[in-house]
Amino acid sequence: xxxxGIILAGALLALRLGASCAMAQDTNTLELIKQLQHRIDELExxxxxxxxxKPPPPPATNDAAEKQRLEQLDQQVKILQHQRELxxxxxxxxxxxxPKISVGDQGFSFASANGNFGVQFKGVLQIDSRxxxxxxxxxxxxxxxxxxxxxxxxxxxxxDFDFLFVPDFGGxxxxxxxxxxxxxxxxxxxQLQAGKFKGPVGLEQLQADRDLLFNERALPTGLVPxxxxxxxxxxxxxxxxxxxxxxxxxxxxxxxxxxNADFEDDKAFMGRLMxxxxxxxxxxxxxxxxxxxxxxxxxxxxxxxxxxxxxTGGSLPGYATVGQQQFFAYNPTNAAVVASGEHWRVSPQxxxxxxxxxxxxxxxxxxxxxxxxxxxxxxxxRLQNTGWEVTGSWVLTGEDATYGSxxxxxxxxxxxxxxxxxxxVARFSRLDIDHSVFPFFADPATSxxxxxxxxxxxxxxxxxxxxxxxxxxxxxxxGGGGSGSSAPALVTREAENALFTRVQLAF
Amino acid sequence: MKSFLTALTVxxxxxxWTNAKEITLLNVSYDPTRELYQDVNAAFAKFxxxxxxxxxxxxxxxxxxxxxxxxxxDGLGADVVTLALAYDIDAIAEKSHLLPPDWQKRxxxxxxxxxxxxxxxxxxxxxxxxxxxxxxVKPGVSVITPNPKTSGGARWNYLxxxxxxxxxxxxSEAKALAFVASLFKNVPILDSGARGATTTFVQRGIGDVLIxxxxxxxxSLQEFAKGDFELIAPSSSxxxxxxxxxxDKVVNRRxxxxxxxxxxxxLYTPEGQELAxxxxxxxxxxxxxxxxxxxxxxxxxxxxxxxxxxxxKAQKTHFSEGGIxxxxxxANR
Numbered sequence: 001x002x003x004x005g006i007i008l009a010g011a012l013l014a015l016r017l018g019a020s021c022a023m024a025q026d027t028n029t030l031e032l033i034k035q036l037q038h039r040i041d042e043l044e045x046x047x048x049x050x051x052x053x054k055p056p057p058p059p060a061t062n063d064a065a066e067k068q069r070l071e072q073l074d075q076q077v078k079i080l081q082h083q084r085e086l087x088x089x090x091x092x093x094x095x096x097x098x099p100k101i102s103v104g105d106q107g108f109s110f111a112s113a114n115g116n117f118g119v120q121f122k123g124v125l126q127i128d129s130r131x132x133x134x135x136x137x138x139x140x141x142x143x144x145x146x147x148x149x150x151x152x153x154x155x156x157x158x159x160d161f162d163f164l165f166v167p168d169f170g171g172x173x174x175x176x177x178x179x180x181x182x183x184x185x186x187x188x189x190x191q192l193q194a195g196k197f198k199g200p201v202g203l204e205q206l207q208a209d210r211d212l213l214f215n216e217r218a219l220p221t222g223l224v225p226x227x228x229x230x231x232x233x234x235x236x237x238x239x240x241x242x243x244x245x246x247x248x249x250x251x252x253x254x255x256x257x258x259x260n261a262d263f264e265d266d267k268a269f270m271g272r273l274m275x276x277x278x279x280x281x282x283x284x285x286x287x288x289x290x291x292x293x294x295x296x297x298x299x300x301x302x303x304x305x306x307x308x309x310x311x312t313g314g315s316l317p318g319y320a321t322v323g324q325q326q327f328f329a330y331n332p333t334n335a336a337v338v339a340s341g342e343h344w345r346v347s348p349q350x351x352x353x354x355x356x357x358x359x360x361x362x363x364x365x366x367x368x369x370x371x372x373x374x375x376x377x378x379x380x381x382r383l384q385n386t387g388w389e390v391t392g393s394w395v396l397t398g399e400d401a402t403y404g405s406x407x408x409x410x411x412x413x414x415x416x417x418x419x420x421x422x423x424x425v426a427r428f429s430r431l432d433i434d435h436s437v438f439p440f441f442a443d444p445a446t447s448x449x450x451x452x453x454x455x456x457x458x459x460x461x462x463x464x465x466x467x468x469x470x471x472x473x474x475x476x477x478x479g480g481g482g483s484g485s486s487a488p489a490l491v492t493r494e495a496e497n498a499l500f501t502r503v504q505l506a507f
Numbered sequence: 508m509k510s511f512l513t514a515l516t517v518x519x520x521x522x523x524w525t526n527a528k529e530i531t532l533l534n535v536s537y538d539p540t541r542e543l544y545q546d547v548n549a550a551f552a553k554f555x556x557x558x559x560x561x562x563x564x565x566x567x568x569x570x571x572x573x574x575x576x577x578x579x580x581d582g583l584g585a586d587v588v589t590l591a592l593a594y595d596i597d598a599i600a601e602k603s604h605l606l607p608p609d610w611q612k613r614x615x616x617x618x619x620x621x622x623x624x625x626x627x628x629x630x631x632x633x634x635x636x637x638x639x640x641x642x643x644v645k646p647g648v649s650v651i652t653p654n655p656k657t658s659g660g661a662r663w664n665y666l667x668x669x670x671x672x673x674x675x676x677x678x679s680e681a682k683a684l685a686f687v688a689s690l691f692k693n694v695p696i697l698d699s700g701a702r703g704a705t706t707t708f709v710q711r712g713i714g715d716v717l718i719x720x721x722x723x724x725x726x727s728l729q730e731f732a733k734g735d736f737e738l739i740a741p742s743s744s745x746x747x748x749x750x751x752x753x754x755d756k757v758v759n760r761r762x763x764x765x766x767x768x769x770x771x772x773x774l775y776t777p778e779g780q781e782l783a784x785x786x787x788x789x790x791x792x793x794x795x796x797x798x799x800x801x802x803x804x805x806x807x808x809x810x811x812x813x814x815x816x817x818x819x820k821a822q823k824t825h826f827s828e829g830g831i832x833x834x835x836x837x838a839n840r
Contacts (some may be wrong), residue, residue: 075713078711078712078713079713081744086697411527
């Protein structure tokens with residue numbers, strides 16, 4: 001079109017000039033025509049050049065090749081999608097058999113994919129301080145103390161077999177094995193445990209060491225067995241409404257921890273039955289109520305001192321305060337006391353937890369035949385020592401109180417203005433010694449015939465693992481307090497006033 | 508007299524019904540047998556109840572034959588196993604001692620109540636012109652077959668291809684290897700079981716040809732519009748003999764030995780054989796086989812004993828860790 005426009009313009013120009021040339025009719029006209037012709041030729045050439053620079057029109061589309069290509073791409077996409085699904089299935093299959101490893105507030109654990117095998121590493125570390133006031137000049141009892149330092153190894157093998165191993169490197173008794181047992185779990189209602197573990201008698205004794213409300217347990221816990229070695233059948237019935245335990249053990253004296261072997265042939269029977277009758281009721285206020293009874297029986301045929309109470313706080317068997325200072329000892333003048341014959345215990349006990357409020361109480365009777373040997377008058381007598389306690393708690397920050405630990409709603413983090421949980425605790429306890437123990441089995445001048453204690457404290461749960469405790473205990477005595485430069489005389493001379501603190505790590 | 512006999516019959520029946528038990532059996536099977544055992548279980552349960560009064564509940568587990576065998580070895584409490592190949596049941600016997608090593612002799616026909624073979628399933632119109640095994644190694648042909656490491660059917664597929672290669676190349680193992688290697692180069696994806704591979708081909712639309720159990724191929728033609736797929740019978744293929752067995756230690760512990768054995772023997776009865784044929788398994792019973800002859804294409808069949816010296820040898824050579832299949836896969840990466 002452009003070409004034709006130019007030619008037309010040239011033609012019109014030529015016509016115009018031609019008309020002019022006709023009028024001029026001289027030799028210059030011919031020259032001019034030649035120039036115009038030359039100009040037209042140049043223009044034509046330019047048009048041809050412009051036409052030559054245009055792109056060629058596109059070729060016709062190959063539909064069949066495109067369709068094949070699309071099909072190939074479609075196949076590849078489908079293959080990739082399906083391969084991803086197969087890879088996901090394979091990954092899930094691998095994950096289902098891969099061991100599980102976890103690290104958290106429950107400790108470090110490894111478990112097989114199906115849960116039939118697992119090991120957990122946990123621990124308890126308690127750093128205490130004790131400060132005694134007006135203690136009649138007793139030395140060496142104000143102390144920082146590594147109260148418990150226990151690595152805990154527990155686990156499961158072949159789904160139904162649980163084990164626990166707990167050595168203790170704290171305290172003053174040197175390293176020793178506290179717990180070491182295997183438990184076969186047929187189901188929740190029927191389990192068999194064998195090894196070294198707490199005898200099923202004392203309610204506060206059975207509370208985990210990490211969950212105690214005070215640094216030290218109350219006075220009646222001095223009458224129940226600590227850890228012993230034996231076999232125990234136990235379980236939860238009716239979904240935990242009832243709990244039972246019945247076992248046969250070597251037998252240990254009050255508050256004693258068993259050595260790794262028995263000291264005589266006879267065995268002790270221990271048992272316990274607890275009920276939470278309203279555990280499944282619709283009334284939350286009743287669900288946390290529990291009560292029961294526990295007891296033990298042993299008939300020692302020989303005579304020995306190992307079946308007498310623990311020597312905590314002294315050098316002879318006896319009973320100690322919450323400050324772990326001996327206030328009573330089997331210490332007759334120029335004679336010795338041994339256990340011989342029957343020893344039975346019975347303990348009605350109960351607890352109640354509702355919201356932030358907790359209450360725990362127990363009454364313990366320890367009735368034991370003892371004999372005086374060495375120096376006359378030789379005597380053998382059944383002595384009945386009793387104790388009871390009531391412990392109350394209130395979680396000021398509103399979390400639930402339980403037989404176990406308090407779990408803060410918000411862990412301690414000052415940057416988030418979160419402070420953990422705070423719990424107020426109070427306790428009253430008493431231990432009465434059978435009066436007929438005096439004077440042939442114990443010296444009334446040095447040993448008290450009863451001790452009574454009240455304690456108040458504040459527990460701060462920073463998170464599930466860290467707890468700080470502080471409490472004050474006041475213990476008074478009836479009897480004792482005579483001359484003597486060691487326990488129990490020194491201890492019973494004045495009331496025991498002790499300030500306890502604890503920093504605890506438990507996981 | 509009549510009233511006495513009636514009373515006696517009522518007494519006998521009531522005693523049967525009074526003593527009627529509820530029995531559960533677990534049949535651990537390979538991937539494609541779902542429909543077969545659905546019918547077999549219903550029929551046998553009815554038969555057993557009529558015979559003994561006991562109520563029978565047969566539960567099924569399906570998956571790749573190798574995977575299923577491993578599950579049983581690992582503790583899955585199967586009363587019976589009905590797997591794709593004898594080697595998988597041999598593995599259960601050897602590794603877990605749940606049944607004796609000579610289990611295969613306990614039932615007729617080497618404990619295989621039905622047989623099958625390996626064929627091809629192609630798309631409507633057979634666009635890639637698949638006629639025989641040679642067409643599967645051509646470039647541009649996408650072949651679907653499951654993973655021989657997990658699927659019994661896949662191992663039959665592989666050996667069928669290898670067997671064809673041996674026949675074609677005068678029993679040259681090297682050439683058969685090259686042939687099968689070329690075939691697996693054309694396999695874009697490996698499902699874990701035969702049913703998974705069928706689903707990949709038929710429902711997902713992946714691949715040009717599916718190497719399949721004959722029964723799977725015929726079932727696919729029946730289930731989906733017949734015109735969408737075509738069955739291609741190769742010139743030769745392998746005779747697949749899926750075996751069945753009761754698991755002694757499990758049935759003895761559970762007290763189900765009598766019913767478990769009866770259940771497997773039921774597969775050999777005319778009713779059991781008819782159900783096998785209905786689900787496109789080649790029946791053993793001549794009368795039933797003759798009746799359903801038209802269903803099954805005529806193919807030259809070779810056995811695993813003939814070309815491979817039996818399953819133990821074939822498994823060790825081809826499918827064990829580091830075997831020929833592993834080497835092929837490594838080379839194809």
